[in-house]
Amino acid sequence: MKIYSYTDLTKQEVESICLRQLEDDVTIKERVKTIVERVKAEGDQALIDYALNFDKVNLDQLFIDQQEIRNIASAIPAGAKAAIDTAYRNIKAFHAAQLYREGKTETMPGVTCWRETRAIERVGLYIPGGTAVLPSTFLMLGIPAVLAGCKEIVVCSPPQKDGKTNCYLAYVATLLGIERIYLAGGAQAVAAMAWGTASIPKVDKIFGPGNRYVTQAKQLVQGTSMTAIDMPAGPSEVLVLADETANSSYIASDLLAQAEHGIDSQTILVATSSKIIDETLAEIGVQLKALPRQDIAAEAIKNSYAVLVDNLEQGMEFSNMYAPEHLIIASDKFEQLIPLISNAGSVFLGNLTPESAGDYASGTNHTLPTSGFAKAYSGVSMDSFVKKITFQHITPRGLRKIGSTVEVLAEAEGLEAHKNAITIRLKENGHQ
Ligand SMILES: NC(=O)c1ccc[n+]([C@@H]2O[C@H](COP(=O)([O-])OP(=O)(O)OC[C@H]3O[C@@H](n4cnc5c(N)ncnc54)[C@H](O)[C@@H]3O)[C@@H](O)[C@H]2O)c1
Ligand SMILES: N[C@H](CO)Cc1c[nH]c[nH+]1
Numbered sequence: 001m002k003i004y005s006y007t008d009l010t011k012q013e014v015e016s017i018c019l020r021q022l023e024d025d026v027t028i029k030e031r032v033k034t035i036v037e038r039v040k041a042e043g044d045q046a047l048i049d050y051a052l053n054f055d056k057v058n059l060d061q062l063f064i065d066q067q068e069i070r071n072i073a074s075a076i077p078a079g080a081k082a083a084i085d086t087a088y089r090n091i092k093a094f095h096a097a098q099l100y101r102e103g104k105t106e107t108m109p110g111v112t113c114w115r116e117t118r119a120i121e122r123v124g125l126y127i128p129g130g131t132a133v134l135p136s137t138f139l140m141l142g143i144p145a146v147l148a149g150c151k152e153i154v155v156c157s158p159p160q161k162d163g164k165t166n167c168y169l170a171y172v173a174t175l176l177g178i179e180r181i182y183l184a185g186g187a188q189a190v191a192a193m194a195w196g197t198a199s200i201p202k203v204d205k206i207f208g209p210g211n212r213y214v215t216q217a218k219q220l221v222q223g224t225s226m227t228a229i230d231m232p233a234g235p236s237e238v239l240v241l242a243d244e245t246a247n248s249s250y251i252a253s254d255l256l257a258q259a260e261h262g263i264d265s266q267t268i269l270v271a272t273s274s275k276i277i278d279e280t281l282a283e284i285g286v287q288l289k290a291l292p293r294q295d296i297a298a299e300a301i302k303n304s305y306a307v308l309v310d311n312l313e314q315g316m317e318f319s320n321m322y323a324p325e326h327l328i329i330a331s332d333k334f335e336q337l338i339p340l341i342s343n344a345g346s347v348f349l350g351n352l353t354p355e356s357a358g359d360y361a362s363g364t365n366h367t368l369p370t371s372g373f374a375k376a377y378s379g380v381s382m383d384s385f386v387k388k389i390t391f392q393h394i395t396p397r398g399l400r401k402i403g404s405t406v407e408v409l410a411e412a413e414g415l416e417a418h419k420n421a422i423t424i425r426l427k428e429n430g431h432q
């Protein structure tokens with residue numbers, strides 16, 4: 001882990017840290033373009049070939065059906081079933097609370113405007129399954145999709161070694177009432193959902209996190225097919241902002257939790273003293289040894305940073321520039337920092353609030369913007385699965401009230417037909 005002093009960094013150095021530019025980004029872009037083009041041209045056959053190539057699985061069918069999902073789900077251990085049930089309830093409660101009906105506004109007497117919500121009809125959920133299968137992501141995407149009332153929910157996840165999916169994912173499918181899981185991963189799954197293949201239906205919007213291939217593919221299909229995406233939700237990131245009230249063992253555990261996702265995870269420690277940084281690095285060394293995925297985590301930590309700041313406010317200034325997917329404020333003084341947060345995907349307050357709680361079970365969504373996109377995007381929520389359609393209605397009184405305003409503005413823009421759409425109505429209704 002490289003250690004910097006914030007005050008010694010030049011503006012360019014800060015910008016370069018915030019860029020998270022990884023060396024082979026260009027190669028990934030080219031590889032993804034080839035994969036996407038091939039799926040578009042060859043459909044299912046390309047998916048079968050890529051499953052063999054990347055996932056080392058020979059597939060004779062690209063999905064598992066409801067009966068098979070039920071069979072696989074029945075093997076889930078009781079403890080895991082109970083934990084998934086609890087997470088399901090909490091995530092559902094938090095998302096259901098986001099469902100509210102807006103009122104109507106009378107902008108002028110007789111001119112009424114309002115919005116109504118409609119579900120996006122066909123949604124595609126990508127559930128990562130490369131280095132780890134993530135049933136938690138299935139909950140995070142499936143619960144709001146079902147609550148929103150999406151008619152068709154297409155689920156893709158990489159095939160596992162036995163050419164199927166695991167019991168945790170299958171159990172979540174039964175909870176959500178999803179009857180089919182498509183066995184496709186990576187950029188090829190994203191391309192399949194964007195254009196459709198003989199087996200996998202085309203969708204209107206693709207959701208879900210994934211590695212750099214998945215994230216790049218989502219960004220590519222967004223610009224080239226009639227498919228929207230939730231946001232770029234790539235390799236996991238955490239920024240821990242710590243002061244002397246923090247516990248270095250906890251900080252180390254939070255950094256390692258995201259580091260174990262993949263070697264390109266970004267784990268940043270911003271601390272108000274070098275003592276915290278030194279103690280955390282020592283703790284990381286100790287805790288790493290006990291991790292089954294220590295090689296992955298060690299590599300991610302090696303590529304990460306610690307930044308020494310003068311105080312928490314300066315730390316927030318850096319954090320806002322970095323715009324982390326997850327921000328943990330490891331300080332008892334978190335209350336006073338909340339108003340200073342302008343860019344972050346999801347925030348974890350105080351020393352007893354680990355990111356893992358939000359990753360799995362507290363209720364908030366863990367599908368969040370990475371790579372600095374937290375400056376402009378929100379994480380997945382109920383809003384992601386719906387469109388808001390505006391409506392308006394004008395009465396005779398309203399027409400009289402608003403008529404001349406529209407006529408004058410249309411004339412100012414030189415758009416006579418626009419003006420006439422008002423004038424003709426005013427005349428017919430005897431007002432001019
Ligand atoms: N931002 C978020 O909200 C969020 C949430 C959860 C997970 N994540 C991230 O999701 C990622 C999951 O990654 P993963 O790899 O475990 O699973 P994944 O499902 O995203 O990717 C696996 C697929 O990648 C493809 N692939 C692998 N190597 C390839 C290569 N050399 N060329 C082309 N394609 C290749 C394969 O098709 C494979 O099936 C992690 O980086 C994790 O940090 C992010
Ligand atoms: N930390 C991930 C989001 O970046 C979500 C996750 C799923 N499982 C464990 N963690």
Ligand SMILES: [Zn+2]
Pocket residue numbers: 236257258261359
């Ligand atoms: Zn995580």
